[in-house]
Amino acid sequence: MAAPPRQRSGGGRTTSLRGDTSESDKLESTTSWDVLEWTKIEPDSRYVSHVKFDFLLEAEQVIVEGYGVVLVNTDEAGTLIVTNFRLIFLSEGTRNIIALGTIPLTTIEKFSKMVIKAQSAPRQSDKTPSRRLLQVIGKDMRIIVFGFRPRTKQRREVFDALLRCTKPASLWDLYAFTSGTSKFKNSNPKERLLTEYFRLLGKGSFRPSMDMIEKGSFTFSNDLWRISSINSNYAMCQSYPFALIVPKGISDEEVLQASTFRARCRLPVVSWCHPRSGAVLARSSQPLVGLMMNMRSNTDEKLVAALCTQLASVRGARRKLYIADARPRKNALANGAMGGGSESSSNYFQSEIVFFGIDNIHAMRDSLARLRDYLDTHGATSSDGMSSFLRHGGWTWGGGNLSSMSASVSTLGDSGWLIHVQNVLAGSAWIAARVALESASVLVHCSDGWDRTTQLVSLASLLLDPYYRTFTGFQVLAEYYWTMSFIFLE
Numbered sequence: 001m002a003a004p005p006r007q008r009s010g011g012g013r014t015t016s017l018r019g020d021t022s023e024s025d026k027l028e029s030t031t032s033w034d035v036l037e038w039t040k041i042e043p044d045s046r047y048v049s050h051v052k053f054d055f056l057l058e059a060e061q062v063i064v065e066g067y068g069v070v071l072v073n074t075d076e077a078g079t080l081i082v083t084n085f086r087l088i089f090l091s092e093g094t095r096n097i098i099a100l101g102t103i104p105l106t107t108i109e110k111f112s113k114m115v116i117k118a119q120s121a122p123r124q125s126d127k128t129p130s131r132r133l134l135q136v137i138g139k140d141m142r143i144i145v146f147g148f149r150p151r152t153k154q155r156r157e158v159f160d161a162l163l164r165c166t167k168p169a170s171l172w173d174l175y176a177f178t179s180g181t182s183k184f185k186n187s188n189p190k191e192r193l194l195t196e197y198f199r200l201l202g203k204g205s206f207r208p209s210m211d212m213i214e215k216g217s218f219t220f221s222n223d224l225w226r227i228s229s230i231n232s233n234y235a236m237c238q239s240y241p242f243a244l245i246v247p248k249g250i251s252d253e254e255v256l257q258a259s260t261f262r263a264r265c266r267l268p269v270v271s272w273c274h275p276r277s278g279a280v281l282a283r284s285s286q287p288l289v290g291l292m293m294n295m296r297s298n299t300d301e302k303l304v305a306a307l308c309t310q311l312a313s314v315r316g317a318r319r320k321l322y323i324a325d326a327r328p329r330k331n332a333l334a335n336g337a338m339g340g341g342s343e344s345s346s347n348y349f350q351s352e353i354v355f356f357g358i359d360n361i362h363a364m365r366d367s368l369a370r371l372r373d374y375l376d377t378h379g380a381t382s383s384d385g386m387s388s389f390l391r392h393g394g395w396t397w398g399g400g401n402l403s404s405m406s407a408s409v410s411t412l413g414d415s416g417w418l419i420h421v422q423n424v425l426a427g428s429a430w431i432a433a434r435v436a437l438e439s440a441s442v443l444v445h446c447s448d449g450w451d452r453t454t455q456l457v458s459l460a461s462l463l464l465d466p467y468y469r470t471f472t473g474f475q476v477l478a479e480y481y482w483t484m485s486f487i488f489l490e
Contacts, residue, residue: 053081055097059179060085064161066154070147071101072133080146082161085175087136089146101146103138105166105175111136113159134159141372189479193241194218196480197227199467200245200273213242221248224278224309225270230255237265239450245270247306254299261288261297263340266449268304271481272461277439278309279319281431281464283457285449286325286332289341293333296347305349307441320440321351324431326452329355335447356427361451364420371415424452428459435464454481 053062060083069080071089076098081088087108089101114133132155136144148155168174194208201222212218216229228244230252231237236259246255246269259265266285273280289295308318325332325342332342332355345351359367412418434440442460446452458481467473 055088056083057085057179060175063165064157066148066158068149069154071098072145072147073100074098076101080158082158082165084165084178087162100142101144103136103140103142103144105162107139108162108166109137109139111159111162111166113155137372141375143372143376190242192476192479194227194243196476197243197245200270201225201227202275218243224248225273225280228252228255237267239264240266240269245273247303247309249306250303254303258297258299258303261295261300262286262449263288264448267300268307268443268445270307271457272465274435274439274464277435278312279435279439280307280309280441281435281457281460282307282441282443283449283453284443284445285453286335286340286445286447287343288339289336289343290339291336293336293341293344301348304343304351304443307443308350309441311439318350320438321348322431322434322440322442323348323351323353324356324427324442324444324456325353326356326358326427326444326446326456328357328359331360331447340447354430356423356430356452356456358423358427358446358452358456359420360447363416364451367416367420371412371417374412374415424455424459427456428463431456431460432463435460457481 056062062081062083064082066080068077069089070077076091078092078098078101079090080101081090084105086102086104089098090096091098112135114135116131116133130150132148132150134146134148134155136142136146138144146158148158171177188210190213191208191210194213198204198206198208198220201220203220203222206220208218216232219227219229221227224247225245226248228246229242231240231244232242234240234242236256244255250258255267259267262268263285266283268282268284271281271283287295287297287300304321304323308321311317311319323343323345327335327342329342332340335341342355343351343353345353431442431444434442444453444456444460458477461481462468462474462477465473468477
C-alpha cells in the first residue's frame with residue numbers, strides 16, 4: 001500500500017496526515033480500534049485536503065478530514081470527511097465510500113459528542129483510555145457512531161465543521177444553492193411556480209419569464225380563479241409564495257383584509273383545481289375566532305364561500321365545502337385560549353367541519369424517537385440496518401441512542417408511529433374522495449397551516465392528479481408544496 005500523502009506546513013517541514021506510521025500500519029492491519037495503543041498516537045495537526053476525490057459532486061468541497069476514525073457500528077477504520085454537502089466515511093483499506101457512515105447534511109437530525117469509559121478487566125489498572133465518540137442521528141432512522149483518537153483535535157474539528165455546515169448563516173450557503181445551474185428547464189423557482197399555476201388554470205400554453213414577473217404581468221385568470229400579486233414583496237405573508245391563486249371574484253383588498261383573520265396571515269388560497277368539475281383543494285391556517293369562538297370576519301367568510309363555485313351538472317346549485325381541520329377537536333378548542341380555534345359551519349356557507357385528529361409536530365417527533373428506540377432496543381440489528389459493534393462488543397451500551405434510551409417502548413404499537421401514519425393517509429384519502437366523488441371543494445388547515453396541512457394536501461393531490469405521479473410531476477409536487485413557501489426568502 002502506498003505511503004500516506006504528506007502536507008507541507010508553513011515552516012517547510014512535512015507532517016504526516018495520519019500521525020505515527022507504525023500506528024497507522026497497525027490500524028490498517030487490524031481495522032479494530034480496540035487493539036490500538038491510543039495513548040501513543042501523536043496528535044494530528046489540522047488539515048484540509050487539497051486532493052481531488054473523484055467521488056465529489058459538482059461544487060462539493062472538502063471542509064475537514066479526520067484520519068484513523070472508526071465507524072463503531074461496524075468496527076471499521078477509515079477517513080471521515082465533512083464536505084459542504086455530506087458526511088463521508090472512506091474505508092481505510094479499500095478507500096471506498098462506506099454507505100452506512102455516509103449521510104447528507106440535510107438528512108442529519110442531530111449530532112453530539114460523547115465520552116464512554118470502557119470496562120476494565122478485573123485486577124487491571126484503570127488506565128484504559130476513554131472512547132471519544134461522535135453520534136450522528138439521521139432523519140432516515142440511522143444512528144451512526146464514530147470513534148476518534150484521544151489527544152487529537154479531530155473530533156472537535158469535525159463537530160465544529162458540522163455545526164457550520166448544517167446551520168449556515170444564510171439560506172444561500174446551502175449546497176443546493178451553490179451546486180450550479182438547476183437542471184430544470186426553468187432555472188428560476190418563481191418561473192417554475194408560475195408554470196404550475198398556469199397548468200392548474202388551464203393556461204399551460206403560456207410560458208412565464210423574469211420580465212413578466214418583474215412587470216407583475218403574470219396575473220392570469222380563468223372563469224373561476226385568478227393569480228394574485230398581492231404578496232409579491234412578502235409583506236402580507238412571509239411564509240406564502242410571491243403569487244397566490246384566489247377566487248376571481250375576490251379583490252386584492254379583500255385578500256389582504258382576510259389575511260388578518262388567519263394565524264400568521266396564511267389566508268385560504270387554492271392549491272389544486274379539478275380540471276373538469278371545478279372543485280378545488282385549498283389550504284390555510286386556523287381562523288382567529290378567540291376564546292369564546294365568537295370572533296368573525298366578513299371578508300374571510302366571503303373568501304371561503306367563493307370556494308363553493310357552481311356545479312356544472314346541476315343548474316344553479318353550489319358545490320359543498322368541507323373544512324378539514326387536521327387537529328383533534330379538543331386541540332382546536334384549546335387553541336381558542338391563544339386567539340385561534342376552528343370555524344363554525346353556521347358562519348361559513350354550505351360547509352361541514354371535519355376533524356381528523358392528527359397530533360402536532362411535537363407529538364410526531366416524540367413518536368419517531370420512540371420508534372427509533374424500539375428498533376434499536378428490540379431489533380435483531382441496529383436501526384442503521386447493520387449489526388452494531390457496540391451491541392456485540394461487550395460495552396455497557398446496548399445499542400440505540402446513547403443519550404435517551406426509552407425502556408417503556410416494549411412494542412411497535414407503543415411508539416404510536418403507525419397510528420400517525422394511518423391518520424395522515426386516511427385523511428388524505430378522505431379529502432381526495434370528497435373532491436373526486438362529490439365534486440366538493442375542501443379547505444384544509446391545522447394551527448399554522450404547515451406540517452399536517454402540507455402532508456394532507458400534497459398526498460391528496462398525488463391521489464387526484466396523475467401528472468404528480470410522473471417523475472417530472474413529482475418534482476413539481478415536492479417543490480410546490482414543501483419548499484415553495486420559503487425558497488424566495490433570505
